[in-house]
Amino acid sequence: MCLAVPGRVLSIAGEDPAFRSGWIDFCGVRKTVNLAFTPEVRAGDFVLVHVGFAISRINREEAARTFAFLAHIGALAEEGITPGEASPGNWDDAA
Amino acid sequence: MKYCDEYRDPQIAQAIAGRIANATTRPWVLMEVCGGQTHTLMRYGIGDLLPDSIELVHGPGCPVCVTPLELIDQAIRLAAIPGVTLASFGDMLRVPGSSTDLFDVRAGGADVRVVYSPLDALKIARDNPERQVVFFAVGFETTAPANAMAVWQAHHEGIANFSMLVSHVLVPPAMRLILQSPSNRVQGFIGPGHVCSIMGFGEYHDIAREFGVPIVIGGFEPLDLLEAISMLVAQLEEGRAEVENQYSRSVEYDGSGGGLVKSKKAAWCCVMSMPRMTRSAALAWSRWKCGNRPNASVRWCSRAKRSQLTVPHSANDAHP
Numbered sequence: 001m002c003l004a005v006p007g008r009v010l011s012i013a014g015e016d017p018a019f020r021s022g023w024i025d026f027c028g029v030r031k032t033v034n035l036a037f038t039p040e041v042r043a044g045d046f047v048l049v050h051v052g053f054a055i056s057r058i059n060r061e062e063a064a065r066t067f068a069f070l071a072h073i074g075a076l077a078e079e080g081i082t083p084g085e086a087s088p089g090n091w092d093d094a095a
Numbered sequence: 096m097k098y099c100d101e102y103r104d105p106q107i108a109q110a111i112a113g114r115i116a117n118a119t120t121r122p123w124v125l126m127e128v129c130g131g132q133t134h135t136l137m138r139y140g141i142g143d144l145l146p147d148s149i150e151l152v153h154g155p156g157c158p159v160c161v162t163p164l165e166l167i168d169q170a171i172r173l174a175a176i177p178g179v180t181l182a183s184f185g186d187m188l189r190v191p192g193s194s195t196d197l198f199d200v201r202a203g204g205a206d207v208r209v210v211y212s213p214l215d216a217l218k219i220a221r222d223n224p225e226r227q228v229v230f231f232a233v234g235f236e237t238t239a240p241a242n243a244m245a246v247w248q249a250h251h252e253g254i255a256n257f258s259m260l261v262s263h264v265l266v267p268p269a270m271r272l273i274l275q276s277p278s279n280r281v282q283g284f285i286g287p288g289h290v291c292s293i294m295g296f297g298e299y300h301d302i303a304r305e306f307g308v309p310i311v312i313g314g315f316e317p318l319d320l321l322e323a324i325s326m327l328v329a330q331l332e333e334g335r336a337e338v339e340n341q342y343s344r345s346v347e348y349d350g351s352g353g354g355l356v357k358s359k360k361a362a363w364c365c366v367m368s369m370p371r372m373t374r375s376a377a378l379a380w381s382r383w384k385c386g387n388r389p390n391a392s393v394r395w396c397s398r399a400k401r402s403q404l405t406v407p408h409s410a411n412d413a414h415p
Contacts (some may be wrong), residue, residue, distance in 0.1 A: 001156065001184035001238065002130050002213070018247060034214060038242055048287070051184075051234075052212025069316055072139060076223055078213035080186060082234045 004050040005070060005079050006063035007033065008091050009043050024049060025084040026076075027067055031048075049090065103231070104318070108223040111321040112144040118328050122148040124280045125327055126264055128275070130157035131286035131315045139264035139317040145324065152281055155269050158234045159186045162262045169190040170231045170260055171200050180206040182216035203231065213245035213259075217411040220257035232259045236290045239263050264292050267298040274306045285320065285326040288342035299338045307336045 012035065014020040020035045024047070029058035035041055038054040046063035047054035058066075068088040070076050076083050079088075106331055127133055131151045136142065142151050155161050170191045174181035181197070186196040188209060201207035206226070209273050213230055220228035220286050232242040242259065249257040266287055273279055299310045309330035313323030323341040330337060 001159075001186055001234065004237070018244065018251070022331065034212075034398075037240060048289075050237050051241045052214045052246065055237060055240075055289070063373075073134070 001051055003070065003075055003079055004048040004055060006046055006058060007049050007080060008046060008069045009041055011043055026081050027084050027088055027090045029081045044091045066082065103357060107318055108144060108321055111318065111325055115325045115328050115411060116146045118332055119148055120148050120332060121330060123282050123331050124150045124152055125283045125285065125324060126281040127152045127285040128154040128156045128270065130314060132285060132320060135315055135317055135320055141317060141320055152395050156287060158264060161191055161264055162190065162233050164193060166260065166262045171195060171197060171231050173260065174200045174205040178227055180208060180219060180226045181231060182210045182219060185209040187231055198227045203307045212223045213242045217245050217249055217254065217257055220254050224256055227256050230259045232261045234263055235266055253292045267302060270302055276309060283308060283331055286310045288312055288314050294368045296338050303336050303338050309336045309399045312340045312342050
């Protein structure tokens with residue numbers, strides 16, 4: 001629970017700002033994430049996700065690099081991303 | 096992998112290490128605050144690249160590790176009550192209480208679940224109205240807004256079978272506690288990058304000024320940390336005590352800077368309003384007393400008091 005994992009916003013649902021959620025791709029593993037703290041986020045953006053919430057928007061390069069690093073140090077599993085299902089840096093296929 | 100490799104390039108690492116060695120004229124004791132940074136320092140043996148005169152002391156940056164023993168015992172007692180589902184982050188389940196841990200309690204038949212988000216715990220409550228679901232909420236500034244939002248959503252939806260056992264801690268008070276200790280040896284801090292992406296740097300400026308200690312907000316990768324150490328050594332050698340940001344790439348996204356500032360403000364407001372929020376929620380949900388057993392009732396605290404924080408031995412004692 002210590003880390004923030006980068007993901008790409010595929011789609012956004014919900015009108016209420018507190019319940020606004022994104023369908024996020026973590027290089028192959030997809031999850032619903034709350035977007036209440038990142039109202040500026042749009043589909044296609046990259047975000048840092050911590051305990052089910054997007055906490056900041058980042059650029060694609062930072063997202064790819066951070067994701068690859070987390071995969072390299074074996075830290076994805078404890079954040080709920082099954083390592084075998086995720087392919088670091090593979091955002092294009094998800095779009 | 097090219098993005099990753101450039102932040103782990105051994106040649107660049109050696110170059111920064113050389114710069115640190117050249118700049119260092121006397122011993123300095125530095126502390127990284129964040130557990131993620133400690134992980135990287137250990138895994139990549141960063142200490143071995145540094146001159147002997149630079150000592151790295153590992154900080155209190157793991158929310159699981161600084162959760163008071165009494166709260167872990169309380170979580171264990173709650174989990175053992177029939178009809179209660181206790182949910183928490185996986186790290187938390189392994190931490191020993193006075194006599195057992197949550198994994199053992201689960202092996203004994205209690206309903207203890209690993210979740211990755213407080214919203215997962217809320218979903219368990221929503222899907223299982225017959226059970227009392229308690230989320231054992233620990234964390235620093237990065238996690239507090241998420242837990243607060245889960246409380247708000249539960250309240251908003253009228254979900255009455257959801258509660259939190261809360262143990263939140265803030266980073267700056269922990270740093271102050273270390274610096275105020277008469278036997279403190281830490282002369283410079285590597286600040287926590289992600290915490291600052293939520294809270295900003297304001298409080299760190301105050302600490303740097305009050306205690307005359309340089310703080311460099313750092314990232315989490317090997318070269319991030321070496322660069323932060325280099326910046327700290329430069330400040331110490333020059334007699335400066337300022338807040339600098341090594342991890343600027345995470346907060347300099349300039350697609351729409353206004354949006355970033357706004358979202359950080361929203362998250363920050365959420366942190367600041369948490370004590371009131373938990374208190375009112377506690378009142379609203381006080382009808383549930385865990386079977387009216389006073390010792391087992393859910394305890395609410397907005398964050399651990401300073402006195403409950405333990406300064407790690409390594410921060411004060413002679414380091415091995």
